[in-house]
Amino acid sequence: MSGNLIDGKQVAARLRNDVAVAVKSLAVTPTLAVVLVGDDPASHVYVRNKIKFTRETGMNSVEQRLPADTSEDAVVETVRALNADPDVDGILVQLPLPDHINSNRVIAEIDPDKDVDGLTEVSAGRLLLGKSGLRPCTPTGCVILAKETLGDLTGKHCVVIGRSILVGKPTALLFLEQNCTVTIAHSRTENLSIVCRGADILIPAVGRPNMVKADWIKAGACVIDVGINRIEDASRKSGTRLVGDVDFAEAEPVAGAITPVPGGVGPMTIACLLRNTVLAACARRGLAVPDGLAI
Numbered sequence: 001m002s003g004n005l006i007d008g009k010q011v012a013a014r015l016r017n018d019v020a021v022a023v024k025s026l027a028v029t030p031t032l033a034v035v036l037v038g039d040d041p042a043s044h045v046y047v048r049n050k051i052k053f054t055r056e057t058g059m060n061s062v063e064q065r066l067p068a069d070t071s072e073d074a075v076v077e078t079v080r081a082l083n084a085d086p087d088v089d090g091i092l093v094q095l096p097l098p099d100h101i102n103s104n105r106v107i108a109e110i111d112p113d114k115d116v117d118g119l120t121e122v123s124a125g126r127l128l129l130g131k132s133g134l135r136p137c138t139p140t141g142c143v144i145l146a147k148e149t150l151g152d153l154t155g156k157h158c159v160v161i162g163r164s165i166l167v168g169k170p171t172a173l174l175f176l177e178q179n180c181t182v183t184i185a186h187s188r189t190e191n192l193s194i195v196c197r198g199a200d201i202l203i204p205a206v207g208r209p210n211m212v213k214a215d216w217i218k219a220g221a222c223v224i225d226v227g228i229n230r231i232e233d234a235s236r237k238s239g240t241r242l243v244g245d246v247d248f249a250e251a252e253p254v255a256g257a258i259t260p261v262p263g264g265v266g267p268m269t270i271a272c273l274l275r276n277t278v279l280a281a282c283a284r285r286g287l288a289v290p291d292g293l294a295i
């Protein structure tokens with residue numbers, strides 16, 4: 001890897017190791033339950049990896065795989081049963097759900113103390129109010145990568161592009177929690193490139209391949225690319241490849257540090273999910289959080 005690359009795979013592997021050490025130190029074995037509905041191939045890969053890493057870090061994995069035509073009520077019942085199971089510490093419902101299911105209703109059913117994705121209204125409220133709680137995984141991964149690169153983030157100007165509930169908004173709040181000065185930019189922001197050029201930390205999270213160009217980036221800035229976009233590439237056997245929201249070839253020479261896609265924020269998402277599962281297990285069971293899991 002070249003000098004300014006932020007190696008998300010390596011940081012994620014280290015975090016998974018910290019989780020494994022933490023799990024060994026606990027008197028109980030945390031359990032993560034995964035609910036997967038339907039046949040989305042990417043979701044199947046993500047869930048397979050979540051289960052694999054859950055087991056590799058010494059935790060129990062519970063799987064609920066439901067067919068694509070499962071009714072919304074049946075998915076809600078599945079979540080309720082997991083809420084009621086005292087052995088289950090964390091519940092995650094893999095997104096996206098099939099079109100006929102209202103994701104908001106399903107997520108709202110998750111017990112906030114088991115909400116290891118940090119997506120319920122209670123988790124969002126706890127984050128907004130600065131109360132302890134489970135934080136969303138991809139945004140937490142962004143903070144860990146930024147701190148790994150820059151150390152203390154106090155006073156840094158962080159520009160988040162995107163205002164989604166899954167990434168943009170919680171990312172902004174988490175960087176605010178780190179004492180950053182935060183700007184949330186989006187598709188209607190005027191002079192977007194100029195706003196971005198003011199960033200010490202730039203976090204595009206919009207899902208638009210190669211949108212951020214070299215002249216959007218302040219020289220030496222830390223760029224954390226949340227976009228994972230599959231584009232056509234006839235030169236590849238598969239006919240496609242993954243790119244971020246940042247035009248990496250243009251941006252890399254300008255940035256002080258930059259995440260690649262793949263191999264940047266993506267692997268952190270699952271590592272942070274495992275960390276959240278330990279945090280949930282400790283909070284539910286009144287145990288102290290083991291050393292090594294603080295951000």
Ligand SMILES: Nc1nc2c(c(=O)[nH]1)N[C@@H](CN(C=O)c1ccc(C(=O)N[C@@H](CCC(=O)O)C(=O)O)cc1)CN2
Pocket residue numbers: 046092093094095096117137138228242261262263264265266267268269270
């Ligand atoms: N319930 C949730 N659903 C979804 C989430 C989530 O956090 N919770 N995020 C995404 C999918 N996702 C995890 O679920 C996820 C996405 C990407 C990666 C990752 O490691 N990507 C690799 C590339 C993988 C590839 O080759 O396709 C990378 O960026 O290096 C992990 C997890 C939507 N749904």
